[in-house]
Amino acid sequence: MLSITYTQDAHDALQSSVTPALVLGMEAQTKTRVVLLACGSFNPITNLHLRMFELARDHLEDTGQYRVVKGIISAVGDAYKKKGLIEACHRLEMARLSTENSDWITVDSWESSQPEWLETAKVVRHHYEELHTAEQYNDDVDTVKYAKKRRMQEDSFEGASEHKRRGNTHLMLLCGADVLESFGIPNLWKQEDIAEILGRYGLVCITRSGSDPYKFIHQSDMLWKYRKNIHVVHEWVTNEISATHVRRALRRGRSVRYLLPDSVVDYIQEHGLYTAESEQKNADVVLAPFQRYTSTSSS
Amino acid sequence: MAVHRVPLVLLACGSFNPITNQHMRLFELARDHMHSTGLYQVVGGIVSPVSDGYGKQGLVLAKHRIAMAKLALQTSDWVTVDEWESQQPDWTETVVTMRYHYGRILKEYEQSKGTHNHSNGNSTPLSSPAPQLKLLCGADFLDTFKIPGLWLDDHVEEVAGRFGLVCVSRGGLQPELAVHKSDTLSNHRQNIYLVREWVRNETSATEVRRALRRGLSVKYLIPDNVIDYIHQHNLYTEDSERRNKGMVLKPLAKQAQQPVKSLDD
Numbered sequence: 355m356l357s358i359t360y361t362q363d364a365h366d367a368l369q370s371s372v373t374p375a376l377v378l379g380m381e382a383q384t385k386t387r388v389v390l391l392a393c394g395s396f397n398p399i400t401n402l403h404l405r406m407f408e409l410a411r412d413h414l415e416d417t418g419q420y421r422v423v424k425g426i427i428s429a430v431g432d433a434y435k436k437k438g439l440i441e442a443c444h445r446l447e448m449a450r451l452s453t454e455n456s457d458w459i460t461v462d463s464w465e466s467s468q469p470e471w472l473e474t475a476k477v478v479r480h481h482y483e484e485l486h487t488a489e490q491y492n493d494d495v496d497t498v499k500y501a502k503k504r505r506m507q508e509d510s511f512e513g514a515s516e517h518k519r520r521g522n523t524h525l526m527l528l529c530g531a532d533v534l535e536s537f538g539i540p541n542l543w544k545q546e547d548i549a550e551i552l553g554r555y556g557l558v559c560i561t562r563s564g565s566d567p568y569k570f571i572h573q574s575d576m577l578w579k580y581r582k583n584i585h586v587v588h589e590w591v592t593n594e595i596s597a598t599h600v601r602r603a604l605r606r607g608r609s610v611r612y613l614l615p616d617s618v619v620d621y622i623q624e625h626g627l628y629t630a631e632s633e634q635k636n637a638d639v640v641l642a643p644f645q646r647y648t649s650t651s652s653s
Numbered sequence: 654m655a656v657h658r659v660p661l662v663l664l665a666c667g668s669f670n671p672i673t674n675q676h677m678r679l680f681e682l683a684r685d686h687m688h689s690t691g692l693y694q695v696v697g698g699i700v701s702p703v704s705d706g707y708g709k710q711g712l713v714l715a716k717h718r719i720a721m722a723k724l725a726l727q728t729s730d731w732v733t734v735d736e737w738e739s740q741q742p743d744w745t746e747t748v749v750t751m752r753y754h755y756g757r758i759l760k761e762y763e764q765s766k767g768t769h770n771h772s773n774g775n776s777t778p779l780s781s782p783a784p785q786l787k788l789l790c791g792a793d794f795l796d797t798f799k800i801p802g803l804w805l806d807d808h809v810e811e812v813a814g815r816f817g818l819v820c821v822s823r824g825g826l827q828p829e830l831a832v833h834k835s836d837t838l839s840n841h842r843q844n845i846y847l848v849r850e851w852v853r854n855e856t857s858a859t860e861v862r863r864a865l866r867r868g869l870s871v872k873y874l875i876p877d878n879v880i881d882y883i884h885q886h887n888l889y890t891e892d893s894e895r896r897n898k899g900m901v902l903k904p905l906a907k908q909a910q911q912p913v914k915s916l917d918d
Binding site for chain 1: 674675677678681682684685728729851860869870872873874877
């Protein structure tokens with residue numbers, strides 16, 4: 355379980371990392387530990403998804419304030435109903451295969467094993483609780499402090515940022531610029547969820563050249579309010595491998611080698627994934643978040 | 654059907670300093686495209702790293718560039734690394750490298766045809782058309798043809814006419830324009846295959862070296878075993894980037910020309 359193994363994983367990540375800043379144990383003591391969480395379809399996972407983790411870790415550690423101890427890939431459940439979304443078991447297995455050679459990125463199946471689609475905020479909340487339960491075991495912190503933590507979590511998010519500073523490890527949501535921009539799409543996100551993600555946890559946003567996240571942050575009052583919790587990472591090398599493109603190439607019998615890890619390419623071939631037929635899955639189904647929010651707002 | 658297809662070998666010349674996933678992607682894109690013409694059967698790909706005599710800034714030793722390319726292509730069943738060009742004491746014109754490889758390929762073909770005829774007793778002329786060799790290049794390569802004095806006319810004629818080009822572009826009309834602007838290229842346009850890469854992917858070896866010098870991650874841009882090799886041999890440091898700095902490039906010294914490599918970054 356994540357809650358039991360977490361601390362050992364983090365320790366291992368620290369031990370095996372070659373990043374010079376991490377080797378300096380003394381310095382590391384004063385740094386804030388960060389766990390990066392990426393939520394998405396991973397249909398299928400691509401080298402670009404994995405690259406985002408590397409870019410985010412380099413960026414955060416370069417600030418001198420953070421030590422990234424773990425990355426978590428959380429694939430959305432089948433109930434998300436996205437067109438062409440294949441079964442979670444395959445998506446998870448491909449993610450596992452592709453992280454076999456990483457000493458810090460892991461795959462978590464909790465989100466995809468939920469019977470219904472879950473808001474990203476709930477997924478982040480779950481991982482945050484796992485993380486702090488694990489730390490509490492390890493901390494020999496008394497229950498009073500834990501109860502206090504819990505109480506503070508229920509406070510307003512501004513109040514919670516005080517708590518966040520006290521917490522040993524930060525959890526941040528890792529995403530591409532498109533997710534940041536999706537905050538503006540009506541009925542896709544609940545406003546309080548955006549506030550929770552940005553206010554309580556924080557966001558690491560990888561941008562591609564050509565997009566201007568600062569402008570987007572400036573134009574949104576919500577994003578502006580939490581701008582200090584949004585870490586923008588520039589990807590200087592344009593790299594647009596999208597899972598959509600990969601699926602299209604696969605349907606057409608074109609090569610996807612070097613866009614995905616070899617082990618994932620092999621897995622896709624073995625299981626005959628991503629055909630014209632699989633792309634028609636959920637073709638006429640409304641995406642779960644739209645279903646949920648449009649029905650609540652209209653009723 | 655397939656027996657009528659022309660066997661094709663794709664050759665990429667460049668620094669490969671170091672080889673990146675994007676270099677290998679170009680081969681995959683080119684092969685898919687050539688197969689889709691229905692005319693060709695791609696039977697091989699050759700990565701030909703330039704020799705140390707090239708004199709380009711930051712160029713690490715050919716033995717390392719060769720070793721990295723071999724590691725990267727361990728899992729490919731059709732692209733291989735050839736050391737001939739890198740072992741030449743001086744910089745070699747692309748057309749000379751092409752002549753060498755084509756000679757080698759033709760010889761192999763003649764030999765296999767010879768043994769085939771011998772064992773069968775009669776020849777089967779339809780079964781194996783003569784193989785071809787084409788130069789695999791990136792989008793900017795075609796533009797180098799129009800730079801005055803850069804290419805000898807008969808070299809352009811030979812590369813485009815006798816051999817042919819497979820050029821992978823990132824969208825835009827740059828390659829079409831380059832062909833249009835050159836009479837020689839236009840004459841041979843049926844021998845110039847333009848492959849469109851719909852996904853922009855600009856991992857360059859220059860960016861990879863920059864990240865390495867700065868201690869940033871290059872994972873998933875180049876294969877893991879290449880990263881291990883780089884660390885083991887401590888390649889791509891500030892020192893290595895200063896190699897050949899201020900030196901006149903061999904091609905410039907030799908022909909008062911700019912260097913021309915099909916996969917330059």
